[in-house]
Amino acid sequence: MKRKTSLRIALLSLLSAMTAWLILTFDATDPAITLSIGGPFEFTSQEPSKDGFIYTRMQVAETLVKVEPDGTLTPGLASHWQESDDRLRWRFELREGVRFHDGTLMSADSVVQSLRAALTKPSMLHQANIVALSSDEEALLLTLAHPYRSLPALLAHYHSVILAPNSYDPDGNVHQLIGSGPYQIHAVKPPHKLVTRRFGDYWGPKAEIEYARYLTGHRAESRALQAQSNQADLIYTLDPASLEMLGRLQQVEIASESIPRTAMIKLNNGHPMLDTPEVRQAISLALDRTGMAEHVVRVPGSEAYQLFPPSLAAWHLAQPPQQQRDLAKAKALLADQGWQADDEGLLWRDGVPFALPLVTYADRPELTVIATAIQAQLREVGIQLTVVVDNSSAIPAGHHDGSLAMALVARNYGVIADPLAVMLDDNASHHGSDWGHMNWSDPALNALLDTMTQSRDADEYHALAQQAALHYAEAMPVIPVVFYTQQIAIAQRLDNFQFDPFELNYRLSEMRFTPHD
Amino acid sequence: MIKLLYRRLMQAIFVAWSVGSLTFLLMHLLPGDFAYRIAAGRYGYDHVTQAAADAVRLELGLDRPIWQQYFAWLGDLLQFNFGNSLVSGAPVLQEIDHQLGHSLQLALYAVVISLLIAVPVGIYCGKRANSVADRFGLFTSVMLRAQPVFVIGLLLVLTLAMNIGWLPVAGFGGSQYLILPAIALSLSLAALSNRIIRNNTHQVMHSSYLQFARLKGLSEQQAFDRHAAPNIALPVIAFVGVQAVSLIEGIVMIESLFSWPGIGHALAHAIFGRDVPMIQATALMMGLLFVAINTAVDVIGYLLDPRQRQEVEYAEV
Numbered sequence: 001m002k003r004k005t006s007l008r009i010a011l012l013s014l015l016s017a018m019t020a021w022l023i024l025t026f027d028a029t030d031p032a033i034t035l036s037i038g039g040p041f042e043f044t045s046q047e048p049s050k051d052g053f054i055y056t057r058m059q060v061a062e063t064l065v066k067v068e069p070d071g072t073l074t075p076g077l078a079s080h081w082q083e084s085d086d087r088l089r090w091r092f093e094l095r096e097g098v099r100f101h102d103g104t105l106m107s108a109d110s111v112v113q114s115l116r117a118a119l120t121k122p123s124m125l126h127q128a129n130i131v132a133l134s135s136d137e138e139a140l141l142l143t144l145a146h147p148y149r150s151l152p153a154l155l156a157h158y159h160s161v162i163l164a165p166n167s168y169d170p171d172g173n174v175h176q177l178i179g180s181g182p183y184q185i186h187a188v189k190p191p192h193k194l195v196t197r198r199f200g201d202y203w204g205p206k207a208e209i210e211y212a213r214y215l216t217g218h219r220a221e222s223r224a225l226q227a228q229s230n231q232a233d234l235i236y237t238l239d240p241a242s243l244e245m246l247g248r249l250q251q252v253e254i255a256s257e258s259i260p261r262t263a264m265i266k267l268n269n270g271h272p273m274l275d276t277p278e279v280r281q282a283i284s285l286a287l288d289r290t291g292m293a294e295h296v297v298r299v300p301g302s303e304a305y306q307l308f309p310p311s312l313a314a315w316h317l318a319q320p321p322q323q324q325r326d327l328a329k330a331k332a333l334l335a336d337q338g339w340q341a342d343d344e345g346l347l348w349r350d351g352v353p354f355a356l357p358l359v360t361y362a363d364r365p366e367l368t369v370i371a372t373a374i375q376a377q378l379r380e381v382g383i384q385l386t387v388v389v390d391n392s393s394a395i396p397a398g399h400h401d402g403s404l405a406m407a408l409v410a411r412n413y414g415v416i417a418d419p420l421a422v423m424l425d426d427n428a429s430h431h432g433s434d435w436g437h438m439n440w441s442d443p444a445l446n447a448l449l450d451t452m453t454q455s456r457d458a459d460e461y462h463a464l465a466q467q468a469a470l471h472y473a474e475a476m477p478v479i480p481v482v483f484y485t486q487q488i489a490i491a492q493r494l495d496n497f498q499f500d501p502f503e504l505n506y507r508l509s510e511m512r513f514t515p516h517d
Numbered sequence: 518m519i520k521l522l523y524r525r526l527m528q529a530i531f532v533a534w535s536v537g538s539l540t541f542l543l544m545h546l547l548p549g550d551f552a553y554r555i556a557a558g559r560y561g562y563d564h565v566t567q568a569a570a571d572a573v574r575l576e577l578g579l580d581r582p583i584w585q586q587y588f589a590w591l592g593d594l595l596q597f598n599f600g601n602s603l604v605s606g607a608p609v610l611q612e613i614d615h616q617l618g619h620s621l622q623l624a625l626y627a628v629v630i631s632l633l634i635a636v637p638v639g640i641y642c643g644k645r646a647n648s649v650a651d652r653f654g655l656f657t658s659v660m661l662r663a664q665p666v667f668v669i670g671l672l673l674v675l676t677l678a679m680n681i682g683w684l685p686v687a688g689f690g691g692s693q694y695l696i697l698p699a700i701a702l703s704l705s706l707a708a709l710s711n712r713i714i715r716n717n718t719h720q721v722m723h724s725s726y727l728q729f730a731r732l733k734g735l736s737e738q739q740a741f742d743r744h745a746a747p748n749i750a751l752p753v754i755a756f757v758g759v760q761a762v763s764l765i766e767g768i769v770m771i772e773s774l775f776s777w778p779g780i781g782h783a784l785a786h787a788i789f790g791r792d793v794p795m796i797q798a799t800a801l802m803m804g805l806l807f808v809a810i811n812t813a814v815d816v817i818g819y820l821l822d823p824r825q826r827q828e829v830e831y832a833e834v
Contacts (some may be wrong), residue, residue: 004742018629027691042786044605111636122560122569173606189615190605192778193690215688218773218782221671222687229678233684391549396567411565434566470831473697
């Protein structure tokens with residue numbers, strides 16, 4: 001009997017303790033002063049080289065240069081900048097009175113320290129070949145090995161954030177991120193949650209909303225339900241299936257914004273079946289991009305006949321050379337190249353069938369579906385593709401050992417605000433680049449890109465970018481398929497929503513809640 | 518008793534070595550370039566090139582022969598050094614503490630709620646086998662058990678979070694976020710355990726020893742409390758132990774549906790990123806947890822069952 005009583009007491013204590021815990025740990029966040037954001041992006045640390053994106057998006061950390069949604073560069077922590085005549089030395093005047101979240105003032109030395117720390121890590125900054133980094137009283141001085149026009153764009157990247165000296169441990173790693181943005185870290189729980197609070201001593205216009213909270217939501221369905229139930233004010237990366245449901249709701253608005261990511265076919269231009277522009281044109285003409293945009297990715301209008309999406313305005317062509325599917329022309333071009341159809345409509349040349357593997361990877365689930373659509377569409381002109389879903393590492397590996405024939409990849413052309421850096425990297429050699437074209441070069445394009453690096457006139461630069469984009473659209477060393485679109489659900493109470501296609505800044509400090517009637 | 522605990526300790530040591538070695542071997546058998554996956558996990562896919570992968574390979578010594586890497590890991594394990602995550606750079610134990618803690622919390626609430634449902638329902642139905650209530654219990658259990666736990670979770674979200682608006686859809690950081698995933702899991706668990714309890718109750722209620730207890734003059738309640746309850750409890754505790762283990766391993770769907778930062782999800786991500794120290798430590802923790810839960814079940818069985826105590830006493834004599 002005694003044992004029974006003690007068992008009962010133990011069970012009751014357990015239940016009481018569990019109930020007490022539920023009551024005590026109830027999260028009493030006030031939604032009236034908290035902007036809740038949900039997205040699929042995980043972050044694992046406070047290290048800018050790995051996870052800096054979440055801290056610039058949430059406006060905790062800032063960079064010397066800012067990027068506007070149209071891609072223009074504007075002053076951030078640097079008030080202005082200039083290049084020397086030999087284009088090797090840059091001077092960035094620093095904004096005065098900038099305070100970090102620990103109360104210390106930003107100095108030229110702290111800027112140098114942040115960039116030096118960034119250079120010890122894998123960073124976009126390495127592209128600029130910086131040979132010396134120093135400061136005088138109120139400016140940062142950079143010396144480059146070669147002229148590099150896109151330096152300000154690199155300094156706008158989240159790899160180049162400027163942090164308080166107290167952020168770094170003795171080894172130069174960030175152990176506690178202390179930035180200078182309109183929001184400061186309130187609570188950080190990698191890989192899922194970041195809560196920020198308004199920073200009262202911010203140098204610019206103060207944030208309107210007191211708290212902002214980012215929560216990683218792994219499943220698109222859960223994120224959509226969060227938007228629907230008003231648990232979140234902003235939900236990034238909605239899936240097509242949820243769009244229709246959310247579109248019918250009054251309390252949620254949907255924004256569809258072009259981002260600079262393109263799904264494209266990477267080709268081995270040295271492969272005997274793919275080494276002429278005519279064959280590549282034929283493959284491009286055989287693709288039903290509109291069908292894929294409407295029924296596979298389910299974003300009408302996202303079909304890509306050129307590499308650069310509308311969000312990269314300077315490089316986006318208003319009228320690309322090809323604008324629709326043309327099977328007859330595709331077949332004619334292939335016939336001119338000596339490819340003959342057999343009874344089943346399959347192409348042969350010199351006893352060899354036009355059959356190739358199309359490698360793709362599962363990290364982006366839409367790619368495998370697009371790959372099978374491409375397989376079916378190219379079969380209509382007699383090309384037999386075998387879709388191979390491999391690890392993403394198979395593509396750079398195949399690029400380097402020359403074994404790759406065709407691959408479907410998704411590439412971000414807006415890693416920095418100016419795609420020129422990516423273009424220069426791609427065209428540095430005939431070999432191409434890991435995620436760009438392969439075994440192809442065009443002296444005229446190289447000359448054009450070279451002129452662009454020298455250009456100091458914005459109008460001239462724009463005209464040259466358009467010419468370069470046209471070169472790509474005509475020669476098709478890679479074949480664009482569809483553009484990516486960021487779909488965002490915005491709660492009705494949120495005013496002044498702003499979107500940054502480069503996804504460097506959620507611009508939360510400019511948003512506010514609509515006052516209740 | 519001491520012997521039992523000693524046996525379990527030996528088992529734990531064997532589990533630690535075998536789980537760690539097996540995960541090490543399996544990770545190296547997976548296709549795809551190791552360094553490349555780690556680089557992608559660290560820097561994001563937009564920043565991964567062959568050059569970045571080569572830098573990771575050099576930094577982590579991935580070009581060493583596999584046996585050298587294996588013995589380096591074994592040496593660290595002997596010193597209880599689990600290392601740092603290859604992706605985040607943070608100590609593995611710190612990451613596991615955050616994620617395993619959340620999983621254990623969720624599992625504890627799910628198991629307790631499931632028992633709060635299953636014990637009364639199971640005993641009620643067991644005492645009234647084949648009644649309308651029992652058939653209804655069977656029907657409901659089959660219906661719930663036939664659904665993936667993910668669907669149960671989604672239905673709860675649609676009703677309790679969306680329509681009534683009592684609880685948040687997903688997230689963590691406060692107790693209100695725990696309730697829906699815990700109920701979803703507990704319904705799935707209770708669907709099975711209430712039938713085990715029901716069958717045991719039915720069997721015990723018709724046993725000769727219970728009838729004898731009644732015949733010797735005990736009231737129905739006394740006979741049930743002293744003779745039926747412990748006999749019903751023993752197999753149920755063993756079963757709940759097994760359920761608890763599978764729960765910790767298998768709640769990844771619920772974790773991702775409710776954005777709950779648990780170990781199942783962490784393990785899946787670690788495997789994508791080939792974060793070997795993280796995978797080894799997680800698998801190790803799960804293996805040790807398995808041994809710990811089994812030990813707890815054994816100890817409870819020992820305390821509840823006089824036959825087991827007697828057996829040990831006889832053996833000692």
